[in-house]
Amino acid sequence: MNRIDELFKNKDGNILSIYFTAGFPKLDDTIRIMEAIEEAGADIIEIGIPYSDPVADGPTIQDSNNVALNNGMTLKLLFTQLEGLRSKLNIPVVLMGYLNPIVQYGMEAFCKKCQEVGVDGVIIPDLPMQQYTDAYKELFDTYNLRNTFLISPQTSEERIREIDSKTDGFIYMVSSASITGAKKEVSPEQIAYFERVRDMGLKNPRLIGFGISDKASFTTASTYSHGAIIGSAFINVVREAKSLKEEIKTYIKGVIS
Amino acid sequence: MIKIDENGFYGDFGGAYIPEMLYPNIEELRENYEQIMASEAFKEEFDRLLKDYVGRPTPLFFAERLSKEYGAKIYLKREDLCHTGAHKINNTIGQIILAKKLNKKRIIAETGAGQHGVATATVCALMGMECTVYMGAIDMERQKPNVERMRILGATVVPANSGSKTLKDATNEAMRQWINNPVDTHYIIGSVVGPHPYPEMVARFQSVISAEIKTQLLEKEGKDSPDIVVACVGGGSNAAGAFFHYYNDEKVRLIAVEAAGLGVSSGKSAATTQLGKPGILHGSKTLLMQTEDGQVVEPHSISAGLDYPGIGPVHAHLFASGRGEFLAVEDEDAMKAGIELSRLEGIIPAIESAHALSALNQLKFKASDIIVINLSGRGDKDLETYIKWGNY
Numbered sequence: 208m209n210r211i212d213e214l215f216k217n218k219d220g221n222i223l224s225i226y227f228t229a230g231f232p233k234l235d236d237t238i239r240i241m242e243a244i245e246e247a248g249a250d251i252i253e254i255g256i257p258y259s260d261p262v263a264d265g266p267t268i269q270d271s272n273n274v275a276l277n278n279g280m281t282l283k284l285l286f287t288q289l290e291g292l293r294s295k296l297n298i299p300v301v302l303m304g305y306l307n308p309i310v311q312y313g314m315e316a317f318c319k320k321c322q323e324v325g326v327d328g329v330i331i332p333d334l335p336m337q338q339y340t341d342a343y344k345e346l347f348d349t350y351n352l353r354n355t356f357l358i359s360p361q362t363s364e365e366r367i368r369e370i371d372s373k374t375d376g377f378i379y380m381v382s383s384a385s386i387t388g389a390k391k392e393v394s395p396e397q398i399a400y401f402e403r404v405r406d407m408g409l410k411n412p413r414l415i416g417f418g419i420s421d422k423a424s425f426t427t428a429s430t431y432s433h434g435a436i437i438g439s440a441f442i443n444v445v446r447e448a449k450s451l452k453e454e455i456k457t458y459i460k461g462v463i464s
Numbered sequence: 465m466i467k468i469d470e471n472g473f474y475g476d477f478g479g480a481y482i483p484e485m486l487y488p489n490i491e492e493l494r495e496n497y498e499q500i501m502a503s504e505a506f507k508e509e510f511d512r513l514l515k516d517y518v519g520r521p522t523p524l525f526f527a528e529r530l531s532k533e534y535g536a537k538i539y540l541k542r543e544d545l546c547h548t549g550a551h552k553i554n555n556t557i558g559q560i561i562l563a564k565k566l567n568k569k570r571i572i573a574e575t576g577a578g579q580h581g582v583a584t585a586t587v588c589a590l591m592g593m594e595c596t597v598y599m600g601a602i603d604m605e606r607q608k609p610n611v612e613r614m615r616i617l618g619a620t621v622v623p624a625n626s627g628s629k630t631l632k633d634a635t636n637e638a639m640r641q642w643i644n645n646p647v648d649t650h651y652i653i654g655s656v657v658g659p660h661p662y663p664e665m666v667a668r669f670q671s672v673i674s675a676e677i678k679t680q681l682l683e684k685e686g687k688d689s690p691d692i693v694v695a696c697v698g699g700g701s702n703a704a705g706a707f708f709h710y711y712n713d714e715k716v717r718l719i720a721v722e723a724a725g726l727g728v729s730s731g732k733s734a735a736t737t738q739l740g741k742p743g744i745l746h747g748s749k750t751l752l753m754q755t756e757d758g759q760v761v762e763p764h765s766i767s768a769g770l771d772y773p774g775i776g777p778v779h780a781h782l783f784a785s786g787r788g789e790f791l792a793v794e795d796e797d798a799m800k801a802g803i804e805l806s807r808l809e810g811i812i813p814a815i816e817s818a819h820a821l822s823a824l825n826q827l828k829f830k831a832s833d834i835i836v837i838n839l840s841g842r843g844d845k846d847l848e849t850y851i852k853w854g855n856y
Contacts, residue, residue: 273627
C-alpha cells in the first residue's frame with residue numbers, strides 16, 4: 208500500500224508535512240534532515256527539487272534553491288542520495304519540483320525511479336491538470352505514485368471538484384492568494400475559505416500550506432483540515448542551525464506538541 | 465494565420481503550464497480576450513489610439529542606398545517611429561484597453577532593456593492606471609535612462625533580485641506578484657511568450673505591422689507580398705507581428721534573426737533555436753536554453769532586448785516545421801550593421817533591429833527580390849552601447 212494512503216487511513220488530523228530543499232544548506236544534508244524530521248514526529252516529508260526559476264515560491268525558498276544549485280544539486284544526484292532510503296525511514300516522502308527538470312529527466316524514468324527509491328507522491332506546481340490527465344496519469348498509476356494538486360481561494364467550486372475527482376493522496380490548499388513564505392495571522396477571509404472547502408465533502412484529505420510557520424498557525428490550519436505543510440519557516444530553521452538534528456527536532460516538537 | 469489548438473499549442477509548442485493559483489486569471493483572460501478584441505468598441509479605440517497616439521501607420525521606407533549596397537530591393541518597416549521608439553507599444557495599447565474592459569485596477573509588467581516597461585508605463589499614464597514594472601537589478605543598473613523614463617511616467621519600478629537579476633527573473637517576479645494579486649491586477653506581458661493566450665494575443669496586437677506592410681507594398685510594388693521578411697527574435701513579438709499575415713503565404717520567406725552574442729559556441733549567446741531544446745519556462749513549452757539537468761541557462765547578447773533564454777512558442781513551431789529560417793548574428797556584426805544603416809540611410813537603429821539588418825550579409829537572394837526588414841526600434845536607448853563599442 209502507498210504510504211500516503213496508509214497515513215491518512217490511520218491518522219485523521221493534525222498531520223504535519225515538512226518541506227525542505229534538497230542540497231540546502233549543504234549538498235549532502237538530505238538524509239540527515241529526513242531522519243531528523245521523522246524522529247521529531249512529523250508525518251510527511253516533502254523534498255524540493257531545486258530549480259532556477261521557481262515562480263510559485265517566495266524569497267526564502269528561492270534562496271534555498273539557488274544555494275542548492277550552487278552546491279551542485281541535481282535530480283540525478285538526489286535520487287542517488289535517496290537510494291537505500293527505505294532501509295532507514297518509514298515516513299511518506301513526496302517530491303516537489305517544477306516541471307522542466309522532471310521533463311528533462313524523462314517523466315517515465317522519473318516515476319520509475321521514484322518507485323524504486325521509495326517516493327510515494329509528487330507535487331508539480333506548474334503541471335496543469337489537463338496535461339496530467341492526458342499525458343501522465345497512467346504513468347503515475349503504474350508506478351503507484353500519488354499526484355497532489357494545489358487549490359487557492361480563487362479556485363472555483365467546479366474546479367475543486369474536478370481536481371478532487373482526478374487526484375489522489377491529498378489536496379494541497381494554498382492558504383491565501385500568495386507565493387510561499389511566512390505570513391501574519393490567519394485572516395477571517397482565509398477561515399471562510401477553509402470552511403467552504405471543508406464543507407464540500409471532498410473524497411481527498413486536505414493539507415493547508417503557504418504561510419504556516421508555528422504551533423499557532425499549524426493548530427488553526429488543522430482545525431479546518433487534516434493538517435498543514437511548513438516550508439519557508441523550516442528552511443529558516445535549517446539555514447541558521449548550528450546543530451542540524453537537534454534544532455530540527457526542537458522546532459518540529461514545538462509545532463506539534 | 466498559423467493554427468493554434470484549443471489548448472494554446474502551435475504544433476508541439478505553447479500551452480499554459482502555470483501554477484493553479486494563476487489558473488483563474490489565465491482562464492478569465494482566455495474566456496474573454498477574443499470576444500473583447502472582436503467588439504466594435506475595442507476595435508474603434510485600438511485603431512484610434514494606434515493612429516492618433518502611436519502615430520500609425522508607420523512608413524514602409526524604400527532604403528535606396530542600402531538596396532544598392534546589397535543588390536536587392538530593401539524596404540524598412542519603420543516601427544522605430546512609433547511613440548516611445550519601438551513596436552512594443554502596439555501590444556501595450558491593446559492590453560491596456562483589454563485590462564480596462566476586464567475592470568482591472570492595476571497593471572504589472574516585466575521589462576528587460578526597459579522598452580516594454582516604458583511602453584507599459586506610457587499607456588498606464590494615458591489611462592490613469594496604477595503601474596508597477598519589475599526589472600532585473602542588473603538591468604536597472606545598465607538601463608538607467610529607461611528606469612527614469614518609467615518613473616517620470618508615474619510607474620513604480622521594482623528590482624528583481626532573484627537568480628541572475630535580468631529579464632527572466634523580472635518575468636518570474638511579475639508572475640509571483642500576479643499570484644499575490646489575482647483579482648484586481650492585469651499582467652501585461654511584453655512578448656509572444658508566457659502561458660496561452662498571451663502568445664497569440666500579443667501576436668494579434670502586433671499583427672498590425674504586417675497588415676500595414678501588405679497595404680503599403682501593394683501601393684509601392686503593385687503586389688502585397690515581398691519575397692523575404694526579416695525580423696530579429698528575442699521572445700519574438702516584432703517578428704510575430706511582421707510575419708503574421710504571411711504565415712500561409714509560402715512564397716514569402718520568413719527570416720528570424722537571433723542574437724549569437726559572442727558566438728553560438730562561445731557560451732555567451734542567446735541563439736535559442738541552435739542552443740536550446742524543448743522545455744518549459746514562463747508558462748509555455750518552447751525551445752529553451754538549459755543545462756542537461758533542466759536548469760535555465762543565462763543567455764548573453766549585447767542587445768538587452770534579445771537577451772532571453774527562450775523564444776515564443778510560435779517561433780519554436782516555425783523553426784521545427786521549417787516554415788521559418790533562423791539565422792544568428794554576433795554582437796560585433798550587429799553593431800557594424802547599426803553603424804552601416806546610420807551612414808547609408810540616416811537612421812540609427814536599436815541594436816535589436818541591427819541584428820535583423822546584419823542578416824543581409826548571410827542571406828542568399830536575387831537582385832530582383834523585395835526584402836522587408838522590420839526596423840523594430842530606434843537606437844536612442846542604445847547610445848551608450850554604441851559609444852562604448854566606439855568603432856564609428
